[in-house]
Amino acid sequence: MPERYHVPVAPIAARFPRIGKYSIVDWREDCARCRNCVKNACVSGIWPLERAHDLDPLASLEPAFDCRACLSCVQNCTKGILALSVNPYYLTLGGRYWSRKMILTTWDQADTGRIPVSGAGYRGAFCGPGFDSMWTDMSEIVRPTRDGIHGREYISTSVDIGPKPLRVRFEANGGSESEEQIIELPLPLILDVPPWGRDGENLLAARTSAAGTLGTLNVARASQIDDADDLDHLAPLLEGEEVRSRGELLRRARFVEISDCDGVGELVGQAREANSRLVVAVRAPFSRDAGERLLQLHQAGVRVVHLCADELSREVETEEPRYMRDALREAHGRLVQEGIRDEMTIIVSGGIALPEHMAKAIICGADLVAVGAPLLVALGCQVCDEGDHDANCPVKIQQVEADYAAQRMVNLMGAWHSQLIEVLGAMGIREVRRLRGETGRAMFLEDLDREAFGDIGY
Amino acid sequence: MTSVIDPVLAPGVDRPNGPALIDVERVVQPAPDRYRNPIGRFKVRRSADCKGCAVCVEICPYGVHVKPDGYNRPLRPRDFLCIGPKCAETDHYCVEHCPNKALSVGPNPTADAIGDPRWTSDLLLATWRQAETGHVADVGDLEFRHGASGGGFDALRFRFPQVTALVSPDEVDTSLELNHRNDGRPKISIDLPFYGGGMSFGAVSIHVMVARARAAVAWNTFTCTGEGGYPERLQPYDHHVITQVATGLFGVREETIQRVRIVEFKYAQGAKPGLGGHLLGDKNTADVARMRQAVAGNALFSPFPFHSVYSVEDHKKHLDWIKEINARALMAVKVSTPTDVDMVAVGSYHAGAHIIHIDGSYGGTGAAPDIAKKNIAMPVEYAIPKVHRFLVEEGVRDEVVLIASGGIRTADDVLKAIALGADGAVIATSELVALGCIRCGNCESGRGCARGIATTDRELMQQVQIDWATQRLINLYSAWRERMVDVVARLGMRSVSELRGRHDCLRRVRWGEDDRDD
Numbered sequence: 001m002p003e004r005y006h007v008p009v010a011p012i013a014a015r016f017p018r019i020g021k022y023s024i025v026d027w028r029e030d031c032a033r034c035r036n037c038v039k040n041a042c043v044s045g046i047w048p049l050e051r052a053h054d055l056d057p058l059a060s061l062e063p064a065f066d067c068r069a070c071l072s073c074v075q076n077c078t079k080g081i082l083a084l085s086v087n088p089y090y091l092t093l094g095g096r097y098w099s100r101k102m103i104l105t106t107w108d109q110a111d112t113g114r115i116p117v118s119g120a121g122y123r124g125a126f127c128g129p130g131f132d133s134m135w136t137d138m139s140e141i142v143r144p145t146r147d148g149i150h151g152r153e154y155i156s157t158s159v160d161i162g163p164k165p166l167r168v169r170f171e172a173n174g175g176s177e178s179e180e181q182i183i184e185l186p187l188p189l190i191l192d193v194p195p196w197g198r199d200g201e202n203l204l205a206a207r208t209s210a211a212g213t214l215g216t217l218n219v220a221r222a223s224q225i226d227d228a229d230d231l232d233h234l235a236p237l238l239e240g241e242e243v244r245s246r247g248e249l250l251r252r253a254r255f256v257e258i259s260d261c262d263g264v265g266e267l268v269g270q271a272r273e274a275n276s277r278l279v280v281a282v283r284a285p286f287s288r289d290a291g292e293r294l295l296q297l298h299q300a301g302v303r304v305v306h307l308c309a310d311e312l313s314r315e316v317e318t319e320e321p322r323y324m325r326d327a328l329r330e331a332h333g334r335l336v337q338e339g340i341r342d343e344m345t346i347i348v349s350g351g352i353a354l355p356e357h358m359a360k361a362i363i364c365g366a367d368l369v370a371v372g373a374p375l376l377v378a379l380g381c382q383v384c385d386e387g388d389h390d391a392n393c394p395v396k397i398q399q400v401e402a403d404y405a406a407q408r409m410v411n412l413m414g415a416w417h418s419q420l421i422e423v424l425g426a427m428g429i430r431e432v433r434r435l436r437g438e439t440g441r442a443m444f445l446e447d448l449d450r451e452a453f454g455d456i457g458y
Numbered sequence: 459m460t461s462v463i464d465p466v467l468a469p470g471v472d473r474p475n476g477p478a479l480i481d482v483e484r485v486v487q488p489a490p491d492r493y494r495n496p497i498g499r500f501k502v503r504r505s506a507d508c509k510g511c512a513v514c515v516e517i518c519p520y521g522v523h524v525k526p527d528g529y530n531r532p533l534r535p536r537d538f539l540c541i542g543p544k545c546a547e548t549d550h551y552c553v554e555h556c557p558n559k560a561l562s563v564g565p566n567p568t569a570d571a572i573g574d575p576r577w578t579s580d581l582l583l584a585t586w587r588q589a590e591t592g593h594v595a596d597v598g599d600l601e602f603r604h605g606a607s608g609g610g611f612d613a614l615r616f617r618f619p620q621v622t623a624l625v626s627p628d629e630v631d632t633s634l635e636l637n638h639r640n641d642g643r644p645k646i647s648i649d650l651p652f653y654g655g656g657m658s659f660g661a662v663s664i665h666v667m668v669a670r671a672r673a674a675v676a677w678n679t680f681t682c683t684g685e686g687g688y689p690e691r692l693q694p695y696d697h698h699v700i701t702q703v704a705t706g707l708f709g710v711r712e713e714t715i716q717r718v719r720i721v722e723f724k725y726a727q728g729a730k731p732g733l734g735g736h737l738l739g740d741k742n743t744a745d746v747a748r749m750r751q752a753v754a755g756n757a758l759f760s761p762f763p764f765h766s767v768y769s770v771e772d773h774k775k776h777l778d779w780i781k782e783i784n785a786r787a788l789m790a791v792k793v794s795t796p797t798d799v800d801m802v803a804v805g806s807y808h809a810g811a812h813i814i815h816i817d818g819s820y821g822g823t824g825a826a827p828d829i830a831k832k833n834i835a836m837p838v839e840y841a842i843p844k845v846h847r848f849l850v851e852e853g854v855r856d857e858v859v860l861i862a863s864g865g866i867r868t869a870d871d872v873l874k875a876i877a878l879g880a881d882g883a884v885i886a887t888s889e890l891v892a893l894g895c896i897r898c899g900n901c902e903s904g905r906g907c908a909r910g911i912a913t914t915d916r917e918l919m920q921q922v923q924i925d926w927a928t929q930r931l932i933n934l935y936s937a938w939r940e941r942m943v944d945v946v947a948r949l950g951m952r953s954v955s956e957l958r959g960r961h962d963c964l965r966r967v968r969w970g971e972d973d974r975d976d
Contacts, residue, residue: 085570085571117825120822120887451843452842
């Protein structure tokens with residue numbers, strides 16, 4: 001039996017009581033003190049938590065945040081003194097991109113490492129901007145394999161970072177000449193610097209530790225990395241001059257990113273000279289001319305590019321930015337047209353907030369994604385849209401202990417991995433490498449809408 | 459003497475291999491909410507200042523205030539009947555008329571806290587109201603026609619002609635013929651253009667299953683066993699039950715195939731397309747395990763897909779097998795909505811299916827991964843025209859019945875699906891809502907459904923009694939039929955089937971724009 005990739009998820013409680021969607025309002029002055037109070041019959045066991053406080057004042061007073069809103073108590077109370085309401089604190093969560101639902105589901109996954117499951121059908125909007133207006137395919141009969149309960153055990157989620165030679169070249173003595181190194185990751189994601197707030201010591205350590213457990217890489221600014229640090233799962237992000245000054249780092253690293261600038265090709269060359277086994281990526285803004293820039297970088301010898309969209313998953317430095325869903329398809333298409341797509345690795349980041357975004361970004365043409373914001377949310381971040389994140393963080397994210405934080409990140413990524421397998425399994429695709437650019441196995445809103453509703457007028 | 463299976467058994471006729479068929483009368487009568495405190499949009503409070511003068515009891519035409527004989531003061535207001543502050547425009551506003559200023563009316567926070575874009579609070583309340591009274595007119599101001607998801611059915615409205623030829627509602631035919639092939643198998647006509655979808659024993663309680671079957675008998679339509687086997691208690695209704703054959707083959711036996719008029723093959727389901735089913739160990743009680751011929755307490759997987767089907771030819775082999783076992787049954791094939799759903803449908807037609815049932819991704823009742831419900835396979839609104847058109851192009855549209863499901867919440871949704879190209883629809887969530895489901899989504903956890911619907915817990919399931927549940931479903935169907943008849947008549951048509959594929963009877967609305975009323 002070949003060794004299988006397995007993410008060691010382990011349930012781990014959040015640091016604060018979960019901010020639930022609901023709260024129960026209880027007008028106690030009308031209470032008739034019934035012996036068979038409806039609270040005792042709570043199927044989810046929420047009210048007994050409150051009763052614990054009634055009996056023992058030292059027990060913590062648990063708000064009914066875990067209420068599952070079955071309304072049994074509200075509708076059965078003899079005096080009708082209970083009501084369900086939306087927790088006002090819940091309404092303060094989230095921002096322009098991160099909805100409350102996304103935050104809650106991310107917290108749940110970080111708690112347990114399990115796939116979110118619920119009954120009674122889908123409950124969101126019909127469609128939305130960007131990735132929310134595409135659907136992935138399924139097959140009625142094709143399966144990754146006929147073995148196992150779902151055949152999922154055999155689905156590979158491995159991807160490669162690095163220059164992939166299109167043909168094997170042999171040396172005179174018959175040995176194959178492998179010019180450059182490829183890094184194989186067991187899942188199509190790397191961990192990235194936080195998109196907001198400071199990349200504090202604990203956060204960085206937690207990400208590196210999580211990357212080690214997951215078998216992937218963590219990107220961090222070179223200025224925060226010591227020359228002596230373990231670089232197995234830590235990928236320095238260098239700016240211009242640092243390529244010259246941090247020679248020791250380059251010699252020891254497996255993977256580095258260099259910020260895009262004029263003459264970045266030379267810098268990449270220098271980095272490779274310092275360490276021939278080093279995989280070097282250029283970190284570039286995902287702007288309107290990203291496709292063009294990819295071709296230029298390819299010309300300059302760059303083989304790995306990390307395109308950074310904004311936190312709303314849109315192009316940057318562009319008026320009327322498009323969503324990554326569309327911009328990425330175009331950029332990927334340019335490389336395919338030029339016949340060089342397989343020579344390059346594209347990493348994308350920005351607005352990759354849910355596991356479906358990872359799958360959809362890959363369908364639109366990325367090889368893998370870089371995950372930033374969800375790692376913060378896993379630690380309890382409430383995605384405050386404005387203000388000074390470091391000074392006003394309501395969950396004191398910089399103080400989270402590194403080992404604890406790492407387990408929550410591992411849980412979240414483990415759940416993402418399982419969900420990616422769900423998507424691949426439904427499509428009957430056996431490895432995520434084959435998902436790249438497979439737009440034929442996806443359905444886009446405009447196409448479906450034109451075909452189905454095109455002849456229906458307003 | 460050789461025994462011959464009567465091709466069309468009349469209800470009430472004794473059969474050698476089963477109990478007598480039971481008839482259920484189609485009578486619409488009130489079936490009030492089973493909870494002490496029904497939920498309405500508004501909350502009416504009566505303070506301690508009330509002196510019991512009963513002015514409110516006299517003036518309220520909605521029955522909010524009740525003072526039984528011998529009581530000093532009126533009962534707690536039945537505020538779920540209240541029409542809210544707009545009552546101030548009338549001459550019977552209790553708040554104003556109360557001499558002691560003891561009454562107040564305001565929004566009910568509970569009503570605002572339930573619901574979501576697909577099933578809005580209004581839609582839940584309106585469905586409950588229809589199940590209670592059996593009439594669509596009783597929903598008052600509640601938006602009962604569509605949800606607020608911003609697309610699909612929710613962004614479609616009917617385009618009523620300016621001048622309609624007068625069609626009396628009595629003339630409108632809502633029946634649906636389920637066998638369009640001339641293959642010698644029985645013609646089956648149902649009185650409504652929809653039937654109940656598969657919900658297994660184990661997923662829902664036996665009370666819910668029996669009630670659905672009884673309502674199907676009353677309205678001469680069908681309900682489906684789901685993949686969890688055929689409970690004996692459904693046998694008296696098996697004239698109106700569809701046996702589902704799914705990948706797990708739980709409880710599929712020769713007799714369960716032979717006793718029904720329709721057999722449904724489930725290849726995939728919309729809520730978890732391509733993923734198969736999963737009954738958690740907690741819900742696999744002794745009763746469920748016996749039905750499924752499994753071990754109690756173990757999680758049960760319904761694998762995906764049929765491990766004996768690799769092609770349309772294999773699929774035909776499946777159908778032939780069932781056709782051989784039951785010579786009078788119609789074949790239904792349930793599939794999900796992938797990009798090539800049109801090819802799948804035509805393949806099923808050529809394999810010999812009478813009914814092609816496409817299940818879109820936004821519906822479903824059972825527990826499913828959230829990522830699958832939202833992202834995998836296309837919404838059924840887009841799949842219907844695609845399949846309809848392709849069947850027409852292939853010249854086989856009139857030989858097969860196209861049924862849509864997966865997000866059909868209202869009578870309007872059924873009609874919109876038909877106008878988009880389906881013959882009829884399959885419903886399930888709306889039936890559960892009629893029985894008091896609030897869509898909290900915790901069907902899968904622990905003892906199961908707190909409201910006693912999606913559970914096999916013997917204590918919890920007692921909350922839903924069969925007679926009451928039957929009546930709620932009969933009422934819901936009745937209210938839906940009233941709405942369908944109204945819409946179809948206003949479109950100037952005499953039957954629901956005339957509406958099939960009539961895109962010209964629909965118009966789109968842009969979300970957020972001022973919405974003309976239908």
